Amino acid sequence: MTAGLTIGKAARAGGVGVETIRFYERQRLVAQPPKPMGAGVRLYPADTVERIRFIKEAQELGFSLREIHELLALRADPVADCSDVRERATAKLDDVRRKIQRLQDIGAALERLIAVCPGSGGLQACSIMDALTPHPGQASRRRRDGASSQSNPSDEGNAPMKNATFKIEGLRCDGCADTVKGLVGKEPGVKAASVSFADGEARVLYDPQATDEERLVATIQKPGFRVIERR
Amino acid sequence: MTAGLTIGKAARAGGVGVETIRFYERQRLVAQPPKPMGAGVRLYPADTVERIRFIKEAQELGFSLREIHELLALRADPVADCSDVRERATAKLDDVRRKIQRLQDIGAALERLIAVCPGSGGLQACSIMDALTPHPGQASRRRRDGASSQSNPSDEGNAPMKNATFKIEGLRCDGCADTVKGLVGKEPGVKAASVSFADGEARVLYDPQATDEERLVATIQKPGFRVIERR
DNA sequence: GTGGGGTCCGTACCTAGGTACGGAATCAAG
DNA sequence: CTTGATTCCGTACCTAGGTACGGACCCCAC
Structure with a gap:
């Protein structure tokens, strides 16, 4: 003993x-x-x-x-009683699930940003920095647009997104690039888009169930730019 | 200005x-x-x-x-360079994914415990408390058995587990209950099992792709116990 | 009986990301 | 010119889960 x-x-x-x-x-x-x-x-x-x-x-x-x-x-x-314990375990499980959800939202946001990032070149072309930097005229919509609770429901689950890069001719300045970015970004099925004047290319993350490359190319070419290469 | x-x-x-x-x-x-x-x-x-x-x-x-x-x-x-930013974002994404994995492991462990918990009755019948309480003779295998990195690979993803409760006749003591628990727990496809002598029932969490109720009932009845009700 | 290691106890420190307090100075409105 | 709201600045405090330090004892083996 x-x-x-x-x-x-x-x-x-x-x-x-x-x-x-x-x-x-x-x-x-x-x-x-x-x-x-x-x-x-x-x-x-x-x-x-x-x-x-x-x-x-x-x-x-x-x-x-x-x-x-x-x-x-x-x-x-x-x-x-056993139900006391069960209750606590269930509450903890809910808690864990909430944390997972939050992290998944963050992960999805990061994925989107990484997917459209050119991956080289100066920071003015970097879509990640761009997303982080507040732009005048869009103030205070941060919370809705940020990482949490992605607005678009088709983003739930993990719909298999596709990533496409287009070489574009006809961009004359950063403003042109912004125009194209805005147009493509508004297309249904497009999750994220970045357009670099310096590189002369657009990178688009989209849902292949909702749109396709043809449609994206058409959108880019509509104002008169030319897509000369797809990847 | x-x-x-x-x-x-x-x-x-x-x-x-x-x-x-x-x-x-x-x-x-x-x-x-x-x-x-x-x-x-x-x-x-x-x-x-x-x-x-x-x-x-x-x-x-x-x-x-x-x-x-x-x-x-x-x-x-x-x-x-943009690649500097991208690198950091990618590292953060990895980080987030690791955290999600860890939480999913915890969540799966909690789910398993909750699924087999009788939900009422004294704590001696509570499988959650039981899992938390160290038992003599199984010391120091905690880290392998606990929440993290569940050993069974079929547990990955989220295979839809089923939960079944069986009323059993013929249990004479806690030892009988343990016997049944051990037998059922070793069946392929069974993720967790708890057997309560006091309630005269067994609760089993199993993968319906790998086994079925018939097989579980057969396992319980083999030593001579009788399953008199299924839920 | 004399090391050397373990124990006792109080206290301070650590990370991360802030929040709170308090006295003095300053600013803006009436 | 007074009053009330801010600002300034230093410092302390908060959560969570420990870790570390230091001086005084104590215990066991040789």
Whole structure:
């Protein structure tokens, strides 16, 4: 019958550091055992090690220490019901799903920006920087346009987007490039577009279910520019 | 020609609080403008408001202030290349994808636990608590078994799992319940199982592509227990 | 009995991204 | 000229989850 472990051994048994146990004691996640009479060091019962492992296990599932505190209280409660635990797990699952959604929105926004970025050349041609830089006259629509909750519902799921690059003749200035960008960007099915005067090309990210290259080329050529190469 | 805005107006224009601007100044994300000669308050140029908006925009995409600092430096760098920006965006996208993966693993683990939880009754019957509580004899395999990187590859994607509950006759003790749990849990296609002696039932989460109810019932009945109800 | 390592305890520090407080000065309106 | 709102500036505080330091003890082996 072992009386217990010293803090160092308990820490190793629980897979944490000594300081972490002391921290958990301060947080009242584990009890600080009394020193056995006459002894100078505290002895931790197996129960403490078990609690530490419980904590680490719950952390893996995304629970915060505060939530774990509740779970531990529940565990010690003789009238606690399984539904209490289930409820907390469900709430945490919702929480996790919300975080995933948010990250997926961010990821989709980044993907779109990367897809249309020329990938070389000066920053004035960079569509990523362009998207980040506020432009006069479109102030304060940032929140709607940004990363979160992409407005276009066809963007949900992960519709397989296609990326096309067109070499264009006839661009005379950055203004022309902007014109083309605006036109193409307004086409149905187009998720993002960038047009570089310097490179003389347009990069378009679009949904092949909703439009096609022909239509995009037609849109570009309508005002009189010429598409001389497609990639 | 406006000389600039006071800090309060600049804050409103940028969609942040006054204290946030001061904080950004301390972080050297925006410059602190000099006080015009003889004046007691500083006047912020439109440029500062633009930087603040840039910061907020980039934050929406998941960039940290440290990373934003780099992006801003890049923006001011005359020889900076679009590929520098693209590289950072790609790295951030990888980062976001890793976080999504981790959360999806956690979510899948929570789903599995919730699916097999009886949802009522004492905690000794609760499979969630059970999963969190370390059991003697299985020490230190926590990291493999926990939430992260679920071993079974058929768990990837999101195969539509089915959940079934069986009322069982013939369970004489918790040991019987454990036996059934072990048997069912080892069946191919079974993602999780819990058996409660108290409730006289088993809950199983399984992949309907890999197995079916008949097979599960057969497994339970093989040692002599009787399935008297299915849900 | 004397090392050397472990423990005890309080306290400070860390990251990230801000928020809050408080006294003094300044500014704008009436 | 007064009043109320801002601004200025330094400093402290907040969440979350620990990590680190330092001096004093204590325990075990040789």
